[in-house]
Amino acid sequence: MIEIVKINLDNEMDLILAHKRTMKLCELCGLSVANQTTFATAVSEIARCAINIGDRSHLILSINTFKINKKEIVAIIYDKVNLGENPEALAYAKRLMGDMKSVKYNDYYEIRLSHIINFSGTISETKIQGFKDYFKNEPPISPYDEIRKKNIQLIDISNKLMESEKQYQMLSDTLPLMMFVINNQGEITYSNKWLTDFFPLQKVGSSGISFQSMFHTDDFKSLSIKWEKSQTERSIFRAEGRLRGREDKYVWHLITIVPSKSEKDVVANWIGFFVDIHSQKLVEAALKDNDGLKVIQEELRSNQSLLEAKLGELKISNHNLEQFAFIASHDLQEPLRKIKTFANLLEDDIKLTEPQTRYFNKIRNSADRMSSLISNILDYSRLNKQSSSFLRTDLNQIMQNILVDYELLIEEKNATIKVSNLPTLNVIPSQILQLFSNLLHNSLKFSERIPEIEISSQELSVKEASQVDGLVNGKKYIQIKFKDNGIGFSKDYSEKIFAIFQRLREIETPGTGIGLALCKKIVENHNGVIKAESVHGRGSEFNIYIPDNNPASITKE
C-alpha cells in the first residue's frame, strides 16, 4: 500500500480539502464522475463526523495493490474516538459504499473505505509517484473558488435533473396508462397527461384524490375498504373498478398503487397506475352471459327430456285406458246378450198376458239401449287407435252404402234425401262411414215432420277457408253439409252437443250421447272441424270441413 497524501481533519476547510483531494485521486485513477462523487461523498461524510466529534482525526489516501496487478483506492480515517459508536453518522456513507466497521489498531480507530480501480495495469509505480508529487505541489485552497466551483456543479446537476424529469414526463405521457404519485395526505404530487385528460379537471389537483368522485358508486365501497387496508399495511393495492370520466362515462380499469419506500423504510409516496381493461371486461361479461345461456340451454334440455318422459307415460296410460275401454265394453256386452237371449227364449216358451208382453219389451229395450251405449263407447275407444289408414275414397260410394243400410228407416219415415255429387278424398273409410251414418241417423231420428235431408259439398279456396273459425290458414278445404228440417236445437248448445254423453233430449228420445262426440273425433282425426247450426224447431245444419290434401297412408303389401 502506497500512501499518497495525508489530510488532518480539524475544521471545515479540512473537510473541503478531504473531498477535493479524494475526488482528484479518483479522477487521476480514471474513475467515472459518478464513482468519484460517490466515493468522495462517502469519505467526506465520515470526515465531517470526525471533525465534529473526533479527536486527532486524520485521513490517509493510498493506493493498494492486491492480487497481481489489481489496485484499489483506499481511504482510511483515523480517530482516537470510535466513530462506529455513532451509527447515525455513518448511515449515509454506508448507503453509498456498503457496510463498514470501525476497527481499533494501536491507539486509533480506523474506518476503511476502498474503491477498485478498473484497468489498474495502467497505474504504474511511476504514475503513483506522480500522484504523490501532484498533491505535494498543489496550490493552497481558496474557499471562494471552491464554493463557486460547487455552485457551477450544482447548477449543472440541476439542469441534468430537469432534463431527466422532462424525459420521464414524456415517457409516462407516451405510455397508454394513467400514472400518478400521491403523498400520505392523499394529495396528488404528480400525474401524467392521461390522468388529467380522463378526469374532469376540477377533480384532480392538490386537493386530493377522492375515490367517491372517481369511481362508479357500485365499486366505491369495496375499493375504499381495500385502499384503507393497503395504507395501514403499506402493501400494494390492486383492484378492478369503473372510473368515472368526462360526461359520466364509466370505463373499467385495473388499478395498481404501489408504496414507494424511502431508505429508512418509510412510505412517503404512493405510485399509482390505471390501465384501461374495458374491452377485456366486455369480453369477460360476454363469455359469462354465454355461460348463462348454456345453463339455460341445459335446463331446457333436461326439461324437454322430462316432458318426453311424461309424454311417454301419458301415451302408455292412454293406451291402457283404451285397452280397458275395449275390454270392459266387450265383457259388458256378454251378460246383455244373455239377458236378451233368455228373454226371447222365455217369450217364445210361454203365453204372455198384455202387461207381461210390455214388461218383456221393457227388458229388451233397456238391454238394447245398454248394448248400443256400450258399443258406442267401444267405437269411441277404437277411434284412438292409430292403425286406421287414409285411403283415396269416393265419398259417394260411402253414402250409397249408408243409404242402403237405412233403407227401412227412410221408407218408414217417408224421408226425402238429396245427395249432390260428393268428392273423392283421402280419408279413413270406416270412420267416414260412421260419421255420415251418425249424422244421417240423427236427422232421421230427430224429426217431427217428414224428413227432408240435403247432403252437399263444395270446395273452399284458401281465402274462403280463412273466414271459417278454427281452420288452418293457407289451406284449401272441402266443406260437406248435412241439412235437415228436424227439431233442431237451441243456439246455446251448438258447441255442447259435441261433448261426450251430452244429451239434449229427454230420456224418451233414443240416443246415447256419444254419437256427435264420435263425429267430432272422426273429423279431428281428419285434421278437420265440424260445426253445427240450428234454429230450434226449424232444422239443423252440420258442416264438416276437411283439408283437401290429407296424405294417403303408405299401405303394406
Add this chain to the structure above:
Amino acid sequence: MEDTIKILLADDDEDDRFFFELALSELKRNVKLDSVVNGEKLMHYLNGAGDKLPDVLFLDINMPKKNGAECLKEIKAIDSLKDIPVIIHSTALSDLMTESLYDNGAIYYIHKKEPKKLKKCIDHILNLVANEGLSQPAKNDFILCVKE
C-alpha cells in the same frame, strides 16, 4: 239318412253351450255333440281321440287356461289334427284379431247370437260338411252371415 256328423264344441261359458245345444237340437240332424270347457281340455281331447276326430270344431276365443287363438295355432301345427275344420264361435273381436285367425287357418267366424239365428249358421256349416266339404272362403266372407 246322412252319416252322423261328429261336432266338438269348445266353450267355457255354460249358457253359450246351452244356446248351442238348443240351436243344434232344433235342427233335428243326425249329429253327435261333444263339449270341452277350456283350451287345455280341448287339446287333451284331440290328442287322445286317435282316429275318432270330430268332423268340425266350434271354437270359442275367450277361454281360461288356453285361449282359442292359441289352440288354433297348436292344432294347425300338429299333422294329425291340422285337417279338422275350425269354425270360430265367439263375441266381437278386433279386426286385427279376426284377420290373424283367418291367416292361421280358421274357416269361418260366427258371432255369438241367439239360438234362432245361430241355428241357421250351424245348419249352413253342417250342410257344407255333409256335401262339398269345408274350405276357407275369401277373406271378406270370413265372417259368416246367413240371410234370414
